[in-house]
Amino acid sequence: MRQRPWLFLLPTLILMSISAFIPLMAVINYSLHTIFAGSAPEFVGLQNYADVMSDAQFRGALIRQLTFSLMALLIEIPLGVAIALCLPRKGSGVGLSLVLLGVPLLIPYNVVGIVWRLFTQSDIGVIPRILSLVGYDYNVSLNATDAFFTILLVDVWHWTPLVVLLAYAGLQAIPQTFYQAAEVDGASTWKTFRYVTLPKLRPVLTLGLLIRFMDSFKVYSEPLLLTGGGPGNATTFMSLFVARKAEAYELGYAGASSIIYLYVVIVMSYILFQFINRSSEERHR
């Protein structure tokens, strides 16, 4: 009987060992060696880690990444909740709204790239043409600020619907009686939202916050296709940085920066997770 849980977990463990554990071990292995194509890897201990940590480009990419992810969360979560509050709770509009919201989520990353290249390209794009009417010279391939905020805009456009869907699911699960009670007590709209809706939304918002944090931290195709990481390094985020090193076959360096990258994501997610859990426990007390 004690083995039963493990029997149920067996398929998962087999799949995960092939697709997660073995590759991770390989990355750790790379990170401890200096590897040149054609010659045997040389064991160098933690030298690669030291190199990565003292590399200004790596630190720049990491700070840029943290800024990007925090900005994305600060925009997407409140916006998502606000839109979810506007959605109809029942009736024929519900199905249609859900399908419409699902559409951006189902667009492959590089089609997102195509959509937005058509939109932002300096010669044929919509945004540069509109902004030139008000005298602003918008150019993603020359202006670092334009490039950064364009990637942020794409992320907000692409992923806010996910937050909306999650928040909407949370809203649907709140029994109407709570609102009736709030109404009887004469609570204002804001107070009802603050003390009834928001606490009830906490579990789904936790999920949304974590998913969005993890995924925005992995942003890759958008900068690759829209700006190529430039101008300069303005949109070289972590994934692009690591992939560039791996493609250049600097496997030792790429491995070490990957491990640090992974470590940062896990620690940040864990802190976020603990923080949200703790503050919800305090509320219940």
Next chain:
Amino acid sequence: MKKRTITLTAYFFLLFVPIYWMVITSLKTDVEILQSFTLFPQQITFENYREIFTSEVWRSSFFNSIAYVLLNVVMTLTAAIPAAYAFSRWKFRGDHHLFFWLLTNRMAPAAVFMVPFTELYYMLNIFDTHIAVALAHCLFNLPLTIWILEGFMSGIPKEIDETAFVDGYRFPRFFRSIFLPLIAPGIGVGAFFCFTFSWVELILAKALTLTEAKPVVVTLTVGIGAEGVKWGLLASAGVLTIIPGILVVYFVRNYMAKGFALGRV
């Protein structure tokens, strides 16, 4: 109520303007795309679509994408359903740690795993096959699906299991005829997420395929470059790539609505 409708309309408008732009671009001639700025094509052309449908490369890459996505959904659900059941019903040594470890894989950036995957799959002799991509996508889809399903299953009282066993149900029959139907919305939502992720993923799909299993997302990037950018062709391939996704949301929308009504995503 009025204000809500206006906000919502404005949001959906902004959400769909870029997509609308791609759709009309796909119907324009290359000359019109480059030389003028029109909100609607002056002369509708289906030339771009004809080029895609008559091309063997495009057809086979659409087929490849669908093949590994479906394979991944089946693999993920087969492993995730029993695993989620174990997590939701039993306490065992290290269960919390294992659950968190699984989730950390959802956090792992694909770029990290690009090289080791390539080497491992060469070794296993499955490089450039549908199985390779489907397996690689399990890295993200399996943890997420277990997470989603665990939520759904925990929402179903344990008494239902116990009553069934008292009534003389054996485990397999209980699982199939009582439990699975109860969590069907959860399976729908899980399958939706797997499909979505696998369909849109680019880094691993690109790294793990060459020719035999080359998916449509990679064919799309190949279309960029060479003899200048063929915007019209890219736009129409983009439109075609969105369609299967829209069909899937359309078909699972009732399941999703049910899942949403239970408040568990």
